[in-house]
Amino acid sequence: MRYWLMKSEPSEYSIDDLARDGSVAWFGVRNYQARNFMRDQMKPGDLAFFYHSSCEQPGIAGICEISKAAYPDATQFDPSSKYYDPKATPDNPRWFNVEVRFKRKTRLLPLSELRAHPELAQMRILQRGNRLSITPVDPREWAFIERLL
DNA sequence: GCCAACGTTGGC
DNA sequence: GCCAACGTTGGC
Numbered sequence: 001m002r003y004w005l006m007k008s009e010p011s012e013y014s015i016d017d018l019a020r021d022g023s024v025a026w027f028g029v030r031n032y033q034a035r036n037f038m039r040d041q042m043k044p045g046d047l048a049f050f051y052h053s054s055c056e057q058p059g060i061a062g063i064c065e066i067s068k069a070a071y072p073d074a075t076q077f078d079p080s081s082k083y084y085d086p087k088a089t090p091d092n093p094r095w096f097n098v099e100v101r102f103k104r105k106t107r108l109l110p111l112s113e114l115r116a117h118p119e120l121a122q123m124r125i126l127q128r129g130n131r132l133s134i135t136p137v138d139p140r141e142w143a144f145i146e147r148l149l
Numbered sequence: 150g151c152c153a154a155c156g157t158t159g160g161c
Numbered sequence: 162g163c164c165a166a167c168g169t170t171g172g173c
Contacts, residue, residue: 007171031156054171111172129154131170 002041003137004048005125006064006100015050015062015105023101027073028083030095034134039070039096041136048100049137049145051125052108059110060145068099106149119144 006026008014018024029035046066052058072093075083088094114120124135137145 009171033156058172129170131155133170 002043002046003139003142004037004042004046004066005051005060005123005135005137006048007051007053007133009054010052010061011055014052015102018050018062018064018100018102019105021102023067023099025073025097025099027075027097029073029097029133030083030085031133034132035096037134037136038098042066042070042098044069047103047142049142050100053133057108057110059108059112059114060106060149061108062105063103064100065103066098067101070096070098073097109145109148113148114145117144117148 013024026038029038044066048064048066049060050062050064052061072090073083073095075081076085076088076093076095077090078084083095085094111125114123115126120126120141123137123141124130124132
């Protein structure tokens with residue numbers, strides 16, 4: 001079992017939206033590294049921090065669980081979607097998504113607080129220029145962060 | 150809104 | 162296969 005951190009802009013989809021919906025398809029990822037994590041490594045039962053990005057207070061807002069393994073992202077085939085990819089076909093899909101299920105909302109643990117802990121200095125999300133929307137979290141980092149929540 | 154950092158594209 | 166140009170991300 002693995003641990004992850006998944007970013008979402010709360011103006012697009014927030015932890016409250018997930019709490020309301022129960023579970024959701026994590027569609028719209030258009031980065032190969034992030035796709036590969038979903039397609040090749042994420043398994044049902046894995047846990048993820050739900051991270052709010054590009055907002056007033058970026059940080060960890062909750063915890064969710066991978067509830068369904070990756071399958072082709074339907075939006076890549078939909079010309080009316082902003083995630084449409086003309087090079088993708090149902091026979092040869094390019095993008096995949098998992099589904100995640102709400103576990104719990106946490107206090108908002110701000111990015112600045114994550115940065116303040118030397119124990120977390122190696123986290124991908126804290127590295128300079130980091131832009132990946134899905135990153136693995138080390139089990140020790142996970143346990144450390146859970147105690148802060 | 151700014152801008153540094155990064156990924157992707159496409160001409161050669 | 163190189164690399165400049167471009168678009169996007171995301172904290173501030």
